[in-house]
Amino acid sequence: MPEIILSINAGSSSVKASVFASPTSQASKTPTLLAEAEISGLTAPPSTLKYTRGDHHAKEETRDVTTQDAAFKYILDHLTSDSGLPEIAKKEDIKFTCHRVVHGGDFPHSQVIDEDTYHKIAELSDLAPLHNAPALAIIKTVSNLLPYSTNIAYFDTSFHHTLPPHISTYPIDQTIARQNKLRKYGFHGISYKFLVHTISNHLNKPKSDLNIIALHLGSGASACCIRSGASYDTSMGLTPLAGLPGATRSGSIDPSLMFHFTHQAGNPSHESSSEMHITQAEEILNKKSGWKSLTGTTDFGKISEVDREEDKLAFDIFVDRILNYVPSYFAKLDGKVDALVFAGGIGERGVKLRKAVVEGVRCLGFGIDEEKNSNPGKETVVDITREGAKYKTLICRTDEQLQMARRVLEERERLEEDRRRKGK
Numbered sequence: 001m002p003e004i005i006l007s008i009n010a011g012s013s014s015v016k017a018s019v020f021a022s023p024t025s026q027a028s029k030t031p032t033l034l035a036e037a038e039i040s041g042l043t044a045p046p047s048t049l050k051y052t053r054g055d056h057h058a059k060e061e062t063r064d065v066t067t068q069d070a071a072f073k074y075i076l077d078h079l080t081s082d083s084g085l086p087e088i089a090k091k092e093d094i095k096f097t098c099h100r101v102v103h104g105g106d107f108p109h110s111q112v113i114d115e116d117t118y119h120k121i122a123e124l125s126d127l128a129p130l131h132n133a134p135a136l137a138i139i140k141t142v143s144n145l146l147p148y149s150t151n152i153a154y155f156d157t158s159f160h161h162t163l164p165p166h167i168s169t170y171p172i173d174q175t176i177a178r179q180n181k182l183r184k185y186g187f188h189g190i191s192y193k194f195l196v197h198t199i200s201n202h203l204n205k206p207k208s209d210l211n212i213i214a215l216h217l218g219s220g221a222s223a224c225c226i227r228s229g230a231s232y233d234t235s236m237g238l239t240p241l242a243g244l245p246g247a248t249r250s251g252s253i254d255p256s257l258m259f260h261f262t263h264q265a266g267n268p269s270h271e272s273s274s275e276m277h278i279t280q281a282e283e284i285l286n287k288k289s290g291w292k293s294l295t296g297t298t299d300f301g302k303i304s305e306v307d308r309e310e311d312k313l314a315f316d317i318f319v320d321r322i323l324n325y326v327p328s329y330f331a332k333l334d335g336k337v338d339a340l341v342f343a344g345g346i347g348e349r350g351v352k353l354r355k356a357v358v359e360g361v362r363c364l365g366f367g368i369d370e371e372k373n374s375n376p377g378k379e380t381v382v383d384i385t386r387e388g389a390k391y392k393t394l395i396c397r398t399d400e401q402l403q404m405a406r407r408v409l410e411e412r413e414r415l416e417e418d419r420r421r422k423g424k
């Protein structure tokens, strides 16, 4: 009997969940997708549910859903009541549940979640104010509603454990930095790992030889310099606030700015709770900045239509900030670049943004084919390189849920051992 894996990706504006069946042959490590559901637009209500099971597609507005946990409960209800998905008609049939956890601190790889792991993830909540607490709420819900399932945490940070010290270290007092574990962690690592796997297959090049400049552009956006298949540098830092701006995030700013923005910068935010303590500065920069503060919307699709001056400004800021990274990573790769890769909600759907970014780095040898860029079809990887361009430009439809489910199959023995040890 195939085993069922439920894979959950709680982003800052969306929850995506996919149901997979394990392959019947022991040798295969490829899970089969049975159904996928996504509630998007949590920061731009009303949110919408998109549901796909084989050829069956459904779309509906979910007016009262505004948190990741509510979105997950809605999705779980939808999945388990779908008569076309008998595989999970009984909730006990879900053997593994994978959770994307954005901040994993020093965890080098996935963990079966027990009380201790749960608390370690909770301790990191202040360092990912839009992510860890919502993921923990979903983990709690799964423990209550699916008590037979083994919960596994996959961390965005694990992929970036290869960052060299001169890149991960902040030039600050090192005693305090070490005590408080203040360093660059990097995020979107599950997505970047998926990109490495997929692009390596697409280019028929071993992962260990693959150099890419990857842009994961969604509600949160980051760039990653991938050298020999591993993370060498990335734009996010101690928290997912650093680097590129996002839907409600400022991205990197002069650190002194906040003390001039408000005298309350260091005071606790009203949004602090017993689970998460953040300052007003952190609340403003994470939740009240970015596209929302500039344009009133978090929907980059709308902003890209550039109807108003403020949309144009937001669009131009994003392009400008991305252009701070691509040439710098190009130099760090010594010009040995296999591809510039666009992924994430904006990277995959933002036709105009891709064009502006690629044109911005044409002096390096990139070029975009306008027709392919405008009509990229449905393949996982789409080559949008202009004929004659020296370097490739690709779109890769990232799939963090699939990446986690694959890993469950690949590292099954270690996970079983971890599960036994933790008595789960």
Ligand SMILES: Nc1ncnc2c1ncn2[C@@H]1O[C@H](COP(=O)(O)OP(=O)(O)O)[C@@H](O)[C@H]1O
Residues within 6 Å of the ligand: 011, 012, 013, 014, 040, 217, 218, 219, 220, 247, 298, 299, 300, 301, 302, 304, 344, 345, 346, 349, 350, 351
């Ligand atoms: N056609 C489009 N053009 C540009 N951006 C888009 C388009 N459609 C959706 N988006 C943007 O994609 C983002 C969501 O990306 P996604 O990676 O799914 O989010 P999350 O960060 O929550 O995982 C939203 O900011 C949304 O506005």
Ligand SMILES: CC(=O)OP(=O)(O)O
Residues within 6 Å of the ligand: 010, 011, 012, 013, 102, 156, 187, 188, 218, 219, 220, 221, 240
């Ligand atoms: C790390 C991060 O910002 O993730 P997301 O884009 O899914 O919110």
Ligand SMILES: [Mg+2]
Residues within 6 Å of the ligand: 011, 012, 218, 219
């Ligand atoms: Mg995301």
